[in-house]
Amino acid sequence: GAVVSQHPSRVICKSGTSVKIECRSLDFQATTMFWYRQFPKQSLMLMATSNEGSKATYEQGVEKDKFLINHASLTLSTLTVTSAHPEDSSFYICSAPGASGYTFGSGTRLTVV
Amino acid sequence: QQQVKQSPQSLIVQKGGISIINCAYENTAFDYFPWYQQFPGKGPALLIAIRPDVSEKKEGRFTISFNKSAKQFSLHIMDSQPGDSATYFCAASMGGNTGKLIFGQGTTLQVKP
Numbered sequence: 001g002a003v004v005s006q007h008p009s010r011v012i013c014k015s016g017t018s019v020k021i022e023c024r025s026l027d028f029q030a031t032t033m034f035w036y037r038q039f040p041k042q043s044l045m046l047m048a049t050s051n052e053g054s055k056a057t058y059e060q061g062v063e064k065d066k067f068l069i070n071h072a073s074l075t076l077s078t079l080t081v082t083s084a085h086p087e088d089s090s091f092y093i094c095s096a097p098g099a100s101g102y103t104f105g106s107g108t109r110l111t112v113v
Numbered sequence: 114q115q116q117v118k119q120s121p122q123s124l125i126v127q128k129g130g131i132s133i134i135n136c137a138y139e140n141t142a143f144d145y146f147p148w149y150q151q152f153p154g155k156g157p158a159l160l161i162a163i164r165p166d167v168s169e170k171k172e173g174r175f176t177i178s179f180n181k182s183a184k185q186f187s188l189h190i191m192d193s194q195p196g197d198s199a200t201y202f203c204a205a206s207m208g209g210n211t212g213k214l215i216f217g218q219g220t221t222l223q224v225k226p
Contacts, residue, residue, distance in 0.1 A: 032211070034213070041219075043202060043216045043217065043219050044202070045216075046213065049213065093156045093157070095156075095214075097211035098211075101147060101159050102211075104149075104157050104158065105156050106155055106156045107154065107155060109154065
């Protein structure tokens with residue numbers, strides 16, 4: 001079945017630095033990638049939708065300059081958390097729609113110290 | 114109108130029992146209703162999904178019941194097992210299985226041996 005590979009699974013970074021999260025669709029072409037953020041014991045909140053070859057669409061309240069999304073090819077979308085702060089610590093998950101529904105990545109646990 | 118309300122927040126069931134999780138929505142434009150299972154530190158995985166032209170769908174021990182007039186749908190897990198202990202999310206989208214997903218708040222299920 002469809003697989004979305006997400007890396008890294010865990011990352012710890014210092015406050016003020018930037019972190020890049022990658023999601024690759026391994027056996028299908030993902031023209032769209034959804035990026036979610038999940039706090040402990042809470043639901044998934046959609047942050048933005050990336051589309052191959054065009055600008056990402058951000059949900060209300062999400063800072064586009066802080067969460068940079070690039071969808072440079074049909075198999076790769078990246079989320080860069082710029083100038084990370086402790087409040088950005090969270091679980092980030094990507095998801096791509098396919099023929100049999102959405103396939104989610106395994107998530108990235110970001111801890112900003 | 115974009116909300117999906119899920120209950121209960123947590124559920125404890127004995128092994129072999131039936132687990133029931135409920136969701137309600139307002140937007141009648143939703144046309145795809147999936148359920149996801151999420152283990153700690155992992156991305157959600159699709160369990161089963163239904164479209165509004167069907168009142169029930171069964172896959173193994175998992176059944177979705179859909180009540181279009183009441184705008185409610187529920188997940189039934191028959192013969193619940195300790196391995197079913199996880200967080201379950203209902204969701205809804207417009208545009209079939211490729212539109213933006215709106216998630217419920219999640220239900221933490223614990224199945225006691």
